[in-house]
Amino acid sequence: MARKSFMYAVLEAVQHEMRQDKDMIWIFELTPPVASTPGKPVINLEKEFGRKRVVNTGIDENWMASCVLGAGLAGSKAVTYIPYQGNCMCFQVIQNHAGKLRHMSGGGASMPVVFLLEMTGQTPGFAGQHSDYEIDTYYAHIAGVKTVVPSTPTDAKGMMAAAIQDPNPVCYLYAGGLRELIEEVPDNQYTTPLDKAAVRTTGGDITIVGSGGGMPEVLKATAVLQKQGMKVETIDLRCLKPMDTETLVKSVRKTKRLLTVDQSYYTLCPGAEVIARVAENVTGARYKRVAFPDAPPPASPEMFLWMRPNAEHVVGAARKLVG
Amino acid sequence: MARKSFMYAVLEAVQHEMRQDKDMIWIFELTPPVASTPGKPVINLEKEFGRKRVVNTGIDENWMASCVLGAGLAGSKAVTYIPYQGNCMCFQVIQNHAGKLRHMSGGGASMPVVFLLEMTGQTPGFAGQHSDYEIDTYYAHIAGVKTVVPSTPTDAKGMMAAAIQDPNPVCYLYAGGLRELIEEVPDNQYTTPLDKAAVRTTGGDITIVGSGGGMPEVLKATAVLQKQGMKVETIDLRCLKPMDTETLVKSVRKTKRLLTVDQSYYTLCPGAEVIARVAENVTGARYKRVAFPDAPPPASPEMFLWMRPNAEHVVGAARKLVG
Amino acid sequence: MTQTQSTEAARAPAKNDSIHSESRRTFMKLAAGAGAAVSVTSKLAWANGEIGFWAKDLPSDKLTEMFNTIVRIRWYERTCVDKMITDPKYRGYNHFYPGQEAVAVGVCAALNNKGPFNELDLVYSTHRPSGHAIAKGADLKKMAAEYEFRATGLNGGYAGEMHISDKSCGFIGADGMIGPGHVIATGSAFAFRARGSKQVSVVFGGDGTYATPHFHGALNNAALLQLPFIYVLENNLYHQYAHYSYSCPMKDIASAAKTYGIAGVVVDGQDVFQVYNAAKTAVDRARAGEGPTLIEAKTYRYYNHWGAPGAKPGQLGAFGYDPLAISSFRPEREVRAWMARDPVDICRDTLITWGVFDRAKADAIEAAAKKEAIEAFEWADKQPFCKPEDGLKNVFVEGAVPARQFG
Amino acid sequence: MTQTQSTEAARAPAKNDSIHSESRRTFMKLAAGAGAAVSVTSKLAWANGEIGFWAKDLPSDKLTEMFNTIVRIRWYERTCVDKMITDPKYRGYNHFYPGQEAVAVGVCAALNNKGPFNELDLVYSTHRPSGHAIAKGADLKKMAAEYEFRATGLNGGYAGEMHISDKSCGFIGADGMIGPGHVIATGSAFAFRARGSKQVSVVFGGDGTYATPHFHGALNNAALLQLPFIYVLENNLYHQYAHYSYSCPMKDIASAAKTYGIAGVVVDGQDVFQVYNAAKTAVDRARAGEGPTLIEAKTYRYYNHWGAPGAKPGQLGAFGYDPLAISSFRPEREVRAWMARDPVDICRDTLITWGVFDRAKADAIEAAAKKEAIEAFEWADKQPFCKPEDGLKNVFVEGAVPARQFG
């Protein structure tokens, strides 16, 4: 047990698997697989495993994703870290090939691969392409890949270990805004399921469902609301595909109020799916969504910070729903 | 007025606009812009406007979409017909450039362009990549482009005319399964709004919402249900982004029952957004979704036809919801 | 065969493959010199001398097997064409390969197609996969059943023609998209290099693949990392109904190899032995860690892009206007000219010239191939249809996804 | 300047640009012959003789303006660097251009940057846009305000550095992505050809763009359609912290032009006149309907990829280890060697040698440029911040989208 950042936790899981499996590869671009944390050895996959297994080449994210897919088809475990700028450059090959090859081959294709898709850190000032948060929906709609979006270093490690061990292709979304999160994370290798939501707090007044980069603000809002006496059941979705309908439905059956929070654009944000699944199964509940408007993120911090969902927005929306 | 196929109707709209505007271009790949219908002249854009304005090159759908975008930025109206096989090859440039350039430029960028994105005809036997129906969600989640999916030749013409005249980039989804639809379509140029759903039948028992390639089966089911005495309000979504919340909410306020029908994969299908929007605004309604399972379409007609939503499925689901 | 690259080096043929070469070479020279082979030379493409003419050093049974594979492909396809145009119950749609058989067979003959999966060379194929699949070793019966979407088909009816695959012989499979497979194939090559395996990764693709962005991604990264990767570009002059000059600014697509500093070869795709020579050189290079090769095989397809419009039962090739072509179409004279350099004829006549077998033996092989093909399609017709609910399986390794179509 | 293509043809300079050329050429020869210019020759890159040396035929005010633009870029950037490292309230992040000024200025000097939009040549830029924007004609004040996200900035605060654009001078704008802009730029070229306009479309891109799939798509289609398109590849040796040899198998990226059968040119990116010569040739070719050109300018950036780590106030360039580099970093000696061939010095010394102005005049121009830059950033600091709710505008031409963040 030691305090670890999100990426340290991820690389620890990867390092463990790469030591177990001498064939496993890692493809990166501009983010070298290097992480450090006080009191623990620096992890440097490139140095440890050499440039035959761990390599970067040029700016071609489609190649990166295709490379790990081809490695998987050849029987090797493989992971690629796609930088956020290129996280849609590789969309087609994941959607049309990774997602379909097992089914199209009648089960023959082997694809023990992980696409670690970095999302932007939603940094104010970066604008449009460098501060959006939208790929959760794109990747969650694909059939045949599992799509997850951990929100804590502990989940990050357990879900990366699970993703590598899973014989299915996994889109592992990494919300860059969580880069600075640090918490105690076990040193041993462990797995966290790729199909279960996490109930972060329990309560009977309202269900709040968030995921990924939005979770810190959701938890902040939860604390504020709890202090104000509201009994909040806060759920971290974690797995977008397959989605854990049971946990969601069970909660809203109890609370009859569902608030979803997304950093993704409103239209067809993961919260829409959450609401639809619940609405198909629960009657008489009330619903509300907090999400990024259907607008690209502007550079100006004044505009951007006003548009991006935060704890205050969540508190306000929860009050409207419960009040 | 004459009987016209979907594509004849579309090309008629395009031909009219290209005659008006000598700068306008059309980029195609393997589908030459040619259509005919009995008693009307053959439309052949390549012949009529020449290969400086109407051209095909190689298999590079990213170039096609980028080309019309660049033409738009240079001040020319432009349309490209992307074949279904390549309808995600051009995803990134539409998502990250067409969708964001106006906002990122503070309104400066000019993009009077249309991406005519063909969808597969969902032909049994074609399998996976050649019979899926999934891009509606991908394109509808993008901010900054309008995404529409007409379902009749009449709407096809009016919405193509509107899309070309619209100064915003428009993703015009063309469900290949509608290829054989033929109906009377006016000869003059007219426009159909890009933000309005169409109420196809009115009734107070249930609201059924479908779109694009699924509409013929939805209408078939509506007729069956009506014969059985059910008062069905059937809505053709037509516009995925922006979505016509008002029409949807108004209808479900009345019927208190909403059934959505999608050919797209269940998770995050357009119906999820429809339900979420309604659920945010209407209390006490009941909801159900019919959609393609979260599985790639298999080749075998036995498997595929069982999985693809059809009129019988819609009738069954409607009965469950109303009964 | 034009070498656009100077990295080409004569390498000694592998031991088990070198046999009888001396006598064959001598005969070849005699025949050519005496004009004795005049009646067949017009159908024979001659190598650049004898250097690097690996095919000539192959044992007779291997050469015979190459001919056998060519005619098995030919008759599988012809039987399928006939079925398509005569049997209204046939549900398959197909992209036919006849005319190009020498490419698939010449390349796959240089690969390792048997053994445990982690020793097999891998082949990535296209929307026109029959030839590649058969040359790699897929079973005709199971293929025919798959083309008819039967539960006992090669891929349980999930694949159809455009996505057939067979891991047991390293046939990673067909892919309906143009471009991505090439890049994915470099990933297998990367995995081989990473794990120190001697396997090679081969992708087939048409002239249509040149214009895809993927062409650059595949070759550039394979070159940078010196991957054991072979790009076999079958230039049959057309992608769908467009001549390749619509999408490619140069005559020889292989010349693009120069930019990447890799070996690029143009080869006569109608002559299986020329193709074999180029493939063997490329495979040796790849196994030796010397990087990728781009092989452009000039070839032609006797049928149209898709299905069998213009074909007649019992007759090879399709002629006349294809209604799908709409605005452009290839000239019939061009089809006939290419058919005059038929890969079956060239292979048969070469092997007769080399004394590997006589015409009677060749005819017997072909008759057996025809019979096998007919039986395969007959077998397929008797196979069970798929169970509808199986469509929910094989999405993930485990279990099945829920049905959603019923609401 | 290496011509990798033989399509190069000497073309007469445009009328309004030819002046004083005879006397300058004579002086040049004298100076060179007499060794009078010895003290500056080490900083001067000489043309391949006088043929095609269009820059030398330019009127003095145009040459002076080129120097002026170079120093305006230099001081805009230096002022911005200083602000970034000394003013804790400065909110911009930047990718600095110093070292590469001659490329932007040499290219844009050959373009049409004024007039109605449908006569302007268009420029597509990158994540490192300041130089391109200023060379094309964008206003320094508005740029500075945009870099600080002010409502009166060039793009109303929506863009920031990485997406600035200015339609009024044909600056289509910066783009934060590597690759797509190149392909989009060919679309503008296509539109020009379609409407019979003489405009040309120019894209700037780094050595990093070579490996993108888009490189192939842009050049192949531009070649096939003979588009009026110019790809200016600024090879500053690094993409982020990786040397370009990690992503490119050849020394001269311009040699890739050969594959496409288009003109490819390597040019000394530190000498604005060499760049101008190559650009003018390419522009003439494009306007004449003779197709695209790939210009590779060998150049260098004095700062690190992003921000100003290692920079000191008032001092040009950044040295030392960049913490963002993590696993690799460029040698300091390399930075210093390139700084010894500074584009400002080369331009100034050349024009003094040509007798266009004297050192005092040059110093005055530079001082004015510095003043303008300082005033621009001062002006920017006084500009109003954006109204939060304006973020909902400019999604579509009309209206605003609904707020959704409040539930």
Ligand SMILES: Cc1ncc(C[n+]2csc(CCOP(=O)(O)OP(=O)(O)O)c2C)c(N)n1
């Ligand atoms: C990305 C993509 N775009 C378009 C298509 C449609 N398509 C199928 S086959 C084909 C032509 C391929 O030509 P070529 O590569 O020369 O192979 P050939 O058919 O000649 O064997 C095209 C354009 C596709 N499958 N994938």
Ligand SMILES: Cc1ncc(C[n+]2csc(CCOP(=O)(O)OP(=O)(O)O)c2C)c(N)n1
């Ligand atoms: C598609 C994509 N992938 C990755 C990045 C991240 N990125 C930003 S700049 C850059 C390096 C670009 O290098 P180069 O083209 O040489 O331009 P330079 O920075 O040297 O001016 C990279 C990789 C990006 N912007 N877009």
Ligand SMILES: [Mg+2]
């Ligand atoms: Mg072809």
Ligand SMILES: [Mg+2]
């Ligand atoms: Mg660079």
